[in-house]
Amino acid sequence: xSLSYEIENNGAWQTYLAQVDRVAPYLEADLIPYINTLKxxxxxxxxxxxxxxxxxxxxxxxxxxxxxNLSRGPGKGGIRYHPDVELNEVMxxxxxxxxxxxxxxxxxxxxxxxxxxxxxxxxxxELERLTRRFTSEISPIIGPQNDIPxxxxxxxxxxxxxxxxxxxxIKGHTVTGVVTGKPVHLGGSLGRVxxxxxxxxxxxxxxxxxxxxxxxxxxxxxxxxxxVGSEAAYLFNKANAKVVCAQDHTGTIFNDDGLDVKSLQxxxxxxxxxxxxxxxxxxxxxxxxxxxxxxxxPAALEGQITAERAQTLKAKLVLEGANGPTYxxxxxxxxxxxxxxxxxxxxxxxxxxxxxxxxxxxxSSYFWTEDEINARLDKLMIQAVDDVWKKAQEKSCxxxxxxxxxACERILKAxxxxxxxxx
Numbered sequence: 348x349s350l351s352y353e354i355e356n357n358g359a360w361q362t363y364l365a366q367v368d369r370v371a372p373y374l375e376a377d378l379i380p381y382i383n384t385l386k387x388x389x390x391x392x393x394x395x396x397x398x399x400x401x402x403x404x405x406x407x408x409x410x411x412x413x414x415x416n417l418s419r420g421p422g423k424g425g426i427r428y429h430p431d432v433e434l435n436e437v438m439x440x441x442x443x444x445x446x447x448x449x450x451x452x453x454x455x456x457x458x459x460x461x462x463x464x465x466x467x468x469x470x471x472x473e474l475e476r477l478t479r480r481f482t483s484e485i486s487p488i489i490g491p492q493n494d495i496p497x498x499x500x501x502x503x504x505x506x507x508x509x510x511x512x513x514x515x516x517i518k519g520h521t522v523t524g525v526v527t528g529k530p531v532h533l534g535g536s537l538g539r540v541x542x543x544x545x546x547x548x549x550x551x552x553x554x555x556x557x558x559x560x561x562x563x564x565x566x567x568x569x570x571x572x573x574x575v576g577s578e579a580a581y582l583f584n585k586a587n588a589k590v591v592c593a594q595d596h597t598g599t600i601f602n603d604d605g606l607d608v609k610s611l612q613x614x615x616x617x618x619x620x621x622x623x624x625x626x627x628x629x630x631x632x633x634x635x636x637x638x639x640x641x642x643x644x645p646a647a648l649e650g651q652i653t654a655e656r657a658q659t660l661k662a663k664l665v666l667e668g669a670n671g672p673t674y675x676x677x678x679x680x681x682x683x684x685x686x687x688x689x690x691x692x693x694x695x696x697x698x699x700x701x702x703x704x705x706x707x708x709x710x711s712s713y714f715w716t717e718d719e720i721n722a723r724l725d726k727l728m729i730q731a732v733d734d735v736w737k738k739a740q741e742k743s744c745x746x747x748x749x750x751x752x753x754a755c756e757r758i759l760k761a762x763x764x765x766x767x768x769x770x
Contacts, residue, residue, distance in 0.1 A: 359439035365675075370751045373742055378759040385445070385755065388438050389456075390414040394484035396462060398476040408477060412460040412485045414494055415441035418761040421492055422458025423448055423699060425499025425528075426506070432461035443670070444699070447692040449754035451731050453703045458494050460485065466501045478506050482513040489514065491524035491710065497702050498528040508533050524709035527702035536705035538720040539698070543668070544578025545721065546697020546728050547644060550689050551579075551666045552586070553732040554746075558687055560641060560663055568592040568640040568662070571647030572621050575668045575695065577612050579644050584608040592630075592638045595647065597622035601630045601638065636660060645672035646695075652677045660686065667691040682745050690747035692754070693735055700727055 367385050374382070396408040411434055414422040424444040427437075437459045445457025462481055466474055488494055498507055507529045514525045523534030531537060538545075555562055565588045569576045572595045580590045589605030597620025600606070606627060614624045622629070636656045643660065645651050646668030652660070657673075657680035665681065665688045667673065673681070673688060681688055701724060708714045715723075739749035 358435075360435050360442075362675075363439045363442045366751055367755070370748065370755050373744070373748070373752045374755060374759070378756065378763065381759045381762045382755075384416065384418070384759065384762050385442070388413050388415045388441060389417055390488065391434065391438065392485060392488060393434065394481070396477060396481045396484060398473065398480055400473055401470050408462050408464050408481075410460070410462040410481045410484060411437045412488060412494070412496075413437045413441040413458060414488065415457040415459075416445040416758060417456040417494075418758055418765060419449060419456055420454040421456065421490075422494035423453070423455040423497070423702065424457055424459040425497045426502050426510075427459070427461035427499040428464050428466040428501030428506075429461065430463060430465045432463045437461055443692065445758060446751060446754040447696050447699060449757045450692050450735065450750050451696050451700055451727060452734070452757065453700065455495075455699075455703065458496075459499075460496060461499070464501075474506070475509055478509045479513045482510045483517065486514055486517050489525060491522060491706070495524065495702075495706055496526045497699075504528055504530045504535065507535075524706050527705040527709075529705070534705070534709045536701055536708060536720060537715070537717040538724070539701045539705060540574060541578045542701035542720075542724060543695050543698035544575045544646075545582065545724060546700065547575060547579040547646070547666050547668045547694055548582035548586075549697070549725050549728045550694045550732050551583070551642060551644075551664065553729055554687060554689055554736070555642075555664060557736055558664065563587040564589060565641040566591050566639060567642045567644065568594075568635065568638050569644045569646060570594045570635065570651060570672075571645070571669060572611070572615055573646070576644060576646035577608070577615065579646065579666070579668055580606075581608045581612065583642070588642070591640065592635060593621045594632060594635045595621050599630050599632050599635050600624050600627035601634075602627045642666065644668050648672070650674060652681075654680050657681050657684070657686075660684075662686060665689065667694045670695065678745070678747060688745065688747060689732075690750050693731055693746070693750050696731070697724055697728060700724055 391413045394410045396410045441457050441459035448455040507526045510526050515521045529535035567583045567588050567590045569580045592601045640662050643662040643665045649671035652673040654676040657677040670691050735750045738753045
């Protein structure tokens with residue numbers, strides 16, 4: 348099957364292309380000739396990953412690394428281990444990383460990688476063999492100045508440690524900056540685990556100020572109570588907001604007077620989910636969307652806010668902690684109802700921002716305290732919110748469209764100023 352056929356017939360990639368087309372009318376005329384730069388990946392690598400299983404059998408897995416755009420710097424994006432990983436998904440994810448890093452004005456392009464595998468079916472030793480062989484296969488195109496992987500679905504800090512060690516072994520010396528999201532004692536950064544949730548809170552706080560929404564006593568509903576949702580909920584609670592509803596894969600809980608988020612975090616750590624939390628009422632999952640709320644934090648899965656749900660949603664502000672939680676037609680409904688959406692490419696970019704800090708620390712071999720990291724993260728997130736908000740006011744559009752306009756302008760200006768080699 349040809350790459351061109353794959354590009355033309357995939358939903359995720361087509362969604363991304365539609366987003367670029369929607370932005371095109373807003374761009375300056377001198378950038379339009381370069382817009383096709385955004386419509387095709389710079390480089391797509393497909394690799395065979397054979398490993399010896401614990402029982403002595405040899406199995407082959409298919410792996411990918413796609414570099415969508417490198418005009419503003421080395422590629423940046425996660426490595427995903429999942430049974431549904433395929434080229435088109437990885438291409439779309441790499442393109443969205445290009446947009447996200449440009450919105451935050453980080454000196455990166457976008458990349459993404461993955462292996463089609465169910466990591467839960469592998470032993471720890473098999474997982475390590477898989478990771479090391481995959482790293483060796485993609486090693487010609489990654490590196491601190493080329494492309495810097497990070498954890499994603501199905502991967503974690505341990506896997507990043509194996510990647511770093513394998514790449515370092517190939518190079519003959521330790522190269523900590525080849526990946527981010529590593530264990531702290533291997534060059535990882537403090538504050539990385541909570542960074543995405545913190546970014547959701549910081550962007551929400553800034554936009555709330557702009558729309559005159561008081562955080563104190565505001566009602567917050569959180570879907571997804573993992574690293575992102577739970578940290579955002581904790582920080583909103585700490586700022587005297589009331590987290591009245593929380594939903595995850597185990598169910599939906601509600602307390603009109605507000606949940607004790609710190610205790611809920613401990614409950615989830617012990618039981619694996621929000622269900623059964625004391626001092627809360629269980630409600631039907633569908634009722635989550637009818638709760639009286641001021642702020643909604645969808646931090647679970649993609650495609651959660653449908654046009655139907657958007658019609659009756661009571662929130663004033665939606666903070667996209669997850670990637671792609673809102674369908675395009677739902678986006679239009681929310682816009683018509685004057686519900687502000689802080690898009691995923693801005694709202695959940697705290698993780699990649701602290702990944703950038705990790706890379707900088709590795710390159711200089713000088714490490715910051717968590718307070719320093721949080722202060723730097725807050726500063727960059729606040730600046731990004733201001734940039735997107737000003738663009739939205741200037742172009743009379745939603746924050747999502749404004750974020751894409753801003754990102755595409757930055758990427759295409761870099762492409763234009765670099766020129767086309769050999770000319």
